[in-house]
Amino acid sequence: MLVIDGSYGEGGGQILRTSVALSALTKTPIKITNLRKRRQNPGLRAQHISAIKAVGKLCNADIKGMEIGSTEMEFYPGEISDKKWTIDIGTAGSIPLVLQALLITAIHNDVEVEITGGTDVRFAPSIDYVKFVTLPILKVIGLNAEIEILKRGYYPNGGGKVKIVIKKMDKFERINFTEKGKISEIYGISHASVSLKGRNVAERQKIAAEKFLKDINIRAEIKEEYADTFSTGSGITLFAKTEKTIIGACSLGEINRKAEDVGIECAKNLISEIRSDTGVDSHISDQIIPYIALAKGKAKINTTMHAMTNIYTVNLFGFDVREKNGVVECE
Numbered sequence: 001m002l003v004i005d006g007s008y009g010e011g012g013g014q015i016l017r018t019s020v021a022l023s024a025l026t027k028t029p030i031k032i033t034n035l036r037k038r039r040q041n042p043g044l045r046a047q048h049i050s051a052i053k054a055v056g057k058l059c060n061a062d063i064k065g066m067e068i069g070s071t072e073m074e075f076y077p078g079e080i081s082d083k084k085w086t087i088d089i090g091t092a093g094s095i096p097l098v099l100q101a102l103l104i105t106a107i108h109n110d111v112e113v114e115i116t117g118g119t120d121v122r123f124a125p126s127i128d129y130v131k132f133v134t135l136p137i138l139k140v141i142g143l144n145a146e147i148e149i150l151k152r153g154y155y156p157n158g159g160g161k162v163k164i165v166i167k168k169m170d171k172f173e174r175i176n177f178t179e180k181g182k183i184s185e186i187y188g189i190s191h192a193s194v195s196l197k198g199r200n201v202a203e204r205q206k207i208a209a210e211k212f213l214k215d216i217n218i219r220a221e222i223k224e225e226y227a228d229t230f231s232t233g234s235g236i237t238l239f240a241k242t243e244k245t246i247i248g249a250c251s252l253g254e255i256n257r258k259a260e261d262v263g264i265e266c267a268k269n270l271i272s273e274i275r276s277d278t279g280v281d282s283h284i285s286d287q288i289i290p291y292i293a294l295a296k297g298k299a300k301i302n303t304t305m306h307a308m309t310n311i312y313t314v315n316l317f318g319f320d321v322r323e324k325n326g327v328v329e330c331e
Contacts, residue, residue: 004316006071007034009309013048013097018290018310020052021104022317024059024077025294035071043069047093047117051101054113058083058105082110082168089117092158092231094124099164103134104290107143111166119153119160120191120235125283126250127162128189128237133248134284137177141295142169152191154233175297177279177288178327181243186213186220186270190263192234192253194226201259202226205236208263216271236263238270247273247281278302278326286310289328293319298329 004019016032023030036042044052049066052075056063059080065073089098095117102113119127125134131147138145144167153160190206202224213220220238234253239246249269251262273281278300280288285301289310292299301307303326311321311328321330 001029001031001074002316004030004032004313005034006032007037008312010305011038011309012036012306013051014286014306015309015313016048017051017097017101018104018313019316020055020075021101022290022314023075024055024061024080024105025107026317027077028317029074029076031072031074033072035073037071043071044073045093046089046091047097050087050089050093050115050117051098054087054098054102055105057085058102058109058111080105080109084112087113087115089115089158092118092121092153092155094118094121095153095160095162096125096127096130099130100287102164103138103143103145103166106166107169107294109166110168112164114150114161114163116159116161117153118155118158119149119151119162120233120252121155122252126235126237126252127160129248129250129283132237132239133246133281134287136246137280137284137288138291140173141175141291141297142171142173144169152193152227152229152233154193154229154231157230159230172295175292175295175299177245177297177299179279179300180245180247180274183274184241184243186218186238186240188220188222188236188238188266190222190224190236192226193229193232195232196234197226199259201234201253204259205234205253205263205266208260209236209238209267212264212267213271218271234259234262236266238266240270240274245279248283249273249281276302289321290314292328293321293330296330298327300327302326
């Protein structure tokens with residue numbers, strides 16, 4: 001059994017999601033200790049348990065220590081098989097974070113899952129980011145998956161619903177995301193609860209982002225949408241298609257925060273990502289590492305603590321991922 005210290009590096013949910021996914025793929029039983037030990041609310045939360053259960057469902061795993069607040073768990077994977085089922089996180093826990101673990105595990109199978117939870121919540125990429133940035137990048141590797149956003153879900157009640165269909169891939173394509181190339185187009189989605197339509201929140205986020213970009217001679221096409229949701233909320237996600245990759249940024253509305261500030265923040269973040277000397281944006285820098293290991297590829301990334309923690313985690317499973325001057329590669 002492989003024993004993993006869950007407090008290593010950034011010590012959050014990333015090490016957990018990557019570990020259970022690679023445990024399933026490599027058929028390696030694992031024990032993770034000190035789970036989220038340094039967090040304000042240490043141990044497992046609802047979204048972490050949902051991610052573990054999702055991976056466990058796919059590989060018929062025997063799992064121990066699956067209680068809220070548990071700081072230790074054991075995962076004994078079985079055979080991965082095709083599946084079709086539903087998941088309810090039960091809170092506004094992030095659907096995109098559950099998908100991070102699920103996508104890695106399901107790469108060699110036909111999987112269809114409907115997940116209920118939070119689509120646009122703090123400390124996680126938006127569901128639009130997953131649909132328009134993560135999945136297109138993973139398609140280059142060979143993963144074929146499609147997302148349908150059935151309902152938005154904001155904090156605190158969640159209730160968002162997403163359907164993802166993953167098709168069995170034939171083989172990994174070696175990747176090289178070391179540079180961006182020229183921008184071909186910038187587009188985005190600005191969204192809000194229907195209860196905020198009278199205040200034009202989605203339009204105000206959109207207009208502010210477009211104006212900021214226009215002032216630096218960049219044109220963007222941003223759609224706005226209003227959704228019937230259980231909790232009031234808003235957000236905006238922007239994407240830049242380039243010659244060799246896709247770059248994204250997202251911002252979330254908050255109480256007592258102007259819609260214009262949300263739009264401008266997202267636009268600023270996107271420009272910062274575009275101008276950075278990397279091949280992918282900072283959101284996907286850590287997510288792409290398991291795929292670099294599996295596809296024997298390379299990428300120039302933002303070497304955040306999350307990314308370095310994921311390199312450490314991946315190598316525990318026998319891979320040889322190395323980082324030098326921001327370039328991560330696996331031979």
